[in-house]
Amino acid sequence: MATLTFGQLEQLWIANGGDPAWAPTMAGIALFESGGNPASNNYTDNHGTQTSWGLWQISDGTHNMPVPNMNDPNVNAQQAVVKLGGGKNIGAWAGDAVGQQAVNIRGPLSLAQVEKTIQGGGFSTSDANAGLTGGAGVPSSSTTAAAPVSQNVNTGAITYTPSVVPGVPASAPSLNPLGLNPISDLGSVIQWGVAFSGWAIFIVLVFLFGSVLLLLGLAMLVVLFASPAAGPIAGVVAGRTPVGRLAGAATGAASSARTKSATRSYTAERRSQTLRHSEERHSQSEANRAQRAGRRATRSLDISPTHGRRPTASQRASWAAEGFPGDRS
DSSP states (O other), rough: OOOOHHHHHHHHHTTTOOOGGGGHHHHHHHHHTTTTTTEEEEEEEEHTEEEETTTBBBBBBBSSSSSSOOSSSHHHHHHHHHHHHTTTTTGGGTHHHHHHHHHTTSOOOBBBHHHHHHHHOOOOOTTTTTTOOOOOOOOOTOOOOOOOOOOOOOTTTEEEOOOBBBOOOOOOOOOSTTTOOHHHHHHHHHHHHHHHHHHHHHHHHHHHHHHHHHHHHHHHHHHHHHGGGOOOOOOOHTTTTTHOOOOOOOHHHHHHHHHHHHHHHHHHHHHHHHHHHHHHHHHHHHHHHHHHHHHHHHHHHHHHHHHHTOOOHHHHHHHHTTOOOOOOO
């Protein structure tokens, strides 16, 4: 598609409903934004978050076309007219020199102002339309009649009947008849895939969480029915059904057997302890008896005739208390 000149851009703007007072300004903006190339698209605009389309680099903030056929010069011009909003939204083009000047003065630039600015960017206004001097109060008698414009407030789509602009076909061939773009479609597919995978991951996590809870519940039931201390409880709970009663009876029998075994072990241990204590007492008694016998033998030696002594009264009383036999004088 051929690149449009400054004059063609002015006529395109007016033919698609644009205010003639803004024609020089918007033509200069189109040159700075796209170089006048209707097929110019910026797929990485705003740090890669959106795609800007066509002559005036129109975007809805995504990678999708705001409306189909955005590379059609007439469609792009119609969208630019709506976006400008009579001048209140000129800040949308503040990123280029012409748009920034319009923002500064809060209105359209004169042709002389636009010419000075775009010449610095290597563009020309040599074919500017006579009578379109820009600024306020621009006469429109020498311009082509503007096409009727209406916009659907729900979808943003624009209905228009473009006038014939010299050098621009009334219905320029679309670079993409279906209004699709490989980059934007890929972005949509990726977004859909991310959303779907998010739901899939959520469902898998819920399933895993539920499985873990089920396994924990089964483990608790196993512990409840297998624990010796829980035997009576298991019997009561399980006793509600025939199978449960059998299971409860088996659990109770096992518990009773374990109790009897523990009782027998305890009894045997007590008997062993009693026998040990009895033996210890007997050994101690024998030791005491031998000790007393030794003392008696010693006293017997003390009162033997070879010593020539007689026991005292206190000794005799002590011997008598200990069972010493008689007085050996």
